[in-house]
Amino acid sequence: MSDKNRTSETNPGHAPSWYAHSANDKTVRPSLEGEHTADVCIVGAGFTGVSAALQLAENGYKVIVVEGERVGFGASGRNGGQIVNGYSRDLETIARRYGPERAKRLGEMSLEGGRIIRERVARYDIACDLVDGGFFAAFTDKQVREMAHVKAHWETHGHTGLEMVSKAEVGKYVKSDRYVGGMIDKLGGHIHPLNLVLGEAAAVESLGGKIFEQSRVTGVDMGANPVVRTAKGRVTAKYVLVCGNAYLGNLLPKITDKMMPVSSQVMATEPLDAKLIEELLPANYCVEDANYVLDYYRRTADNRLLYGGGIGYGGQDPANLTGVIRPNMLKTFPQLANTKIEFAWSGNFALTLTRIPHMGKLADNVYFSHGDSGHGVTTTHLLGKILGEAVAGHSGRYDVWSSLTALPFPGGKTFRVPLTVLGAWWYGMRDKLGV
16 A cells, blocks of 8 residues: 555654554564575565465464565555455356356355454464454345345355344444445454554564565566566575566566556545544444445544545545545545544555466466555455465465456556546446446
C-alpha cells in the first residue's frame, strides 16, 4: 500500500495508520550489509513472505527475509483486518474457468488460511485482538439470493459455518437500515493485521531466522545458488521466494506485468463510547457489503470504528482520503456525523486480471506468489505455507496453484488502468441499479 509523503510520526517508515500507532513492537530492525548465506532468501516481509519464512523455520531451514521498508509496511499492515475465507472469485467461477478438479482442490484449501492464522496466534501467543465472526451485508434481494447460492455451493466443499440472515435479523450484527439481509461466516473474524505480522516475524526470529528492514532489493541473480542484491549487501541462497506483491516496482517485469497495484482507503474514528459502538456492531463481527466496489468495517479493541472502502486502480491515492469513505460511513451510521476521524491512510494491494493469485517460478529455485486481489489476509497465509512446502520438496499443492493460467492486463501499462476503471464503472452501475 502506498503512502506518498504521509508517514507515521510514532512508528517511522510506516503509513500514518491506527495500526502503526498502536503496534505492539515498534523496533526498527537493521538493514542488510555485507555477504550472507541462507537456505532460503525471501523478498518481502508481509504476510506471504513471513508465512513462508515461518513454515520453513519451523522445519529447520536457515531463512533470511529482506524487506524494502518495515515488516508489514504494505497491504499486510494496512488492510481492514478481516479474516475472509475463500478467494476473490467464488469456487463456481474457478470451476468454469479452470475445471472441476482444480476447483475441488482449491475448495479443500479455502478455509486453511484462517486456520493457519488461529493456530499461529495460539502457538506463539500473538496479541493481535483476534475476534471470531464475519457478516456479509446485502443491499438488495438479488444480492441475498446470490449469497444463498454461494452458501449452498460452498457447503459442498465442507464449509459449514455459513448462515443466512433475514432483514429482521440484521440488527444482531449491524445497526443500520441500509441492508435487506445477508450471511454470517462463523469461521470469519478480524484481527490487528500489523500486530499479527509482527508477531509472526518475531516467531521466525525465535526459530533462528533473520529479517532485515530498509533493504530494498536491487536485483536477483539467477543460477544454481541465486543471489539477492541490495544497495549494501547480498544474500546467496539455495532458493529465493519473491513475495513483494504490489511493492515490487519494476524489479521483476515477468511478475509485475501480470499485476496491477490498486489502492484502498481506510480510516479510524476517535474511540467511541462503549455503549455506542456495541449498539452499532452488537456481535462484534466484521462487516463487508456485497457491492462490486465494497465497504468494510469493524470495531477495534479500543472501541473505534475502522471503516474502509474506495478504490484507485494503478495505485493512485485520492487527495482527500476521508472524502472518499466518510460519506459512506455516514450513510451506514448517520449518528456518527459529529465523530472525529483520528486516522486515515491508503495503500496498495496487487490485483490480477483473473482476480486469482498468481504463483510460479522464474527459475527452478526462484519461486513467487502475488496477486491476492483483495482477499489477502487468509490467502497469503495459505500460499506462504505452500511456498515453504514446495521448497521442502512437497510440491503437490504448489503445482495446483501454478497451473492456473495468469493473463496480462489488456492495453498494457498504458491502457490497463482506464480499461479496468471502465469495467469497474459497469459493475458499480449494476450495483446501483440492483441488476
